[in-house]
Amino acid sequence: xxxxxxxxxxxxxxxxxxxxxxxxxxxxxxxxxxxxxxxxxxxxxxxxxxxxxxxxxxxxxxxxxxxxxxxxxxxxxxxxxxxxxxxxxxxxxx
Numbered sequence: 001x002x003x004x005x006x007x008x009x010x011x012x013x014x015x016x017x018x019x020x021x022x023x024x025x026x027x028x029x030x031x032x033x034x035x036x037x038x039x040x041x042x043x044x045x046x047x048x049x050x051x052x053x054x055x056x057x058x059x060x061x062x063x064x065x066x067x068x069x070x071x072x073x074x075x076x077x078x079x080x081x082x083x084x085x086x087x088x089x090x091x092x093x094x
Contacts, residue, residue, distance in 0.1 A: 001046050001079050003039055003072075009083040016068070016086065031066075035086065038065045039072075042081050046074050054093050064089065 005013075013032065020028035041048055042063075049061035052071055063070040071084045071093065087093070 001043055001074070001081050003042055003081045003083065005083045006085075009085050012086045016088075035065060035068070035070065038063055039070060039083060042072065046081055052093070060084075069093070 013035065017028045017032055020031055047061065049063040049070070049072065051058060052060045052062045059074045059076075061072055061074065063072075067089050068086055069089050070086050073082045073084055074080075075082065085093075
């Protein structure tokens with residue numbers, strides 16, 4: 001499957017990197033590399049994450065990476081995965 005990023009997820013990632021970079025640019029670089037490596041696993045294993053409890057829908061899943069939730073949607077018919085959002089786990093999803 002091919003992974004695509006929504007505008008929201010791109011914005012989320014940029015915002016998080018900017019925030020982390022304020023204190024530690026090296027940590028920000030490590031964080032983004034870690035996030036992209038985690039997301040890359042979805043290409044071969046799209047159902048790797050758990051179903052998002054707030055939605056209870058089989059196609060909307062999430063991976064937890066540290067303190068962040070990577071929420072994505074699987075579109076089997078198009079063989080695509082859409083990264084919906086990446087955000088801190090203490091924030092409300094909805």
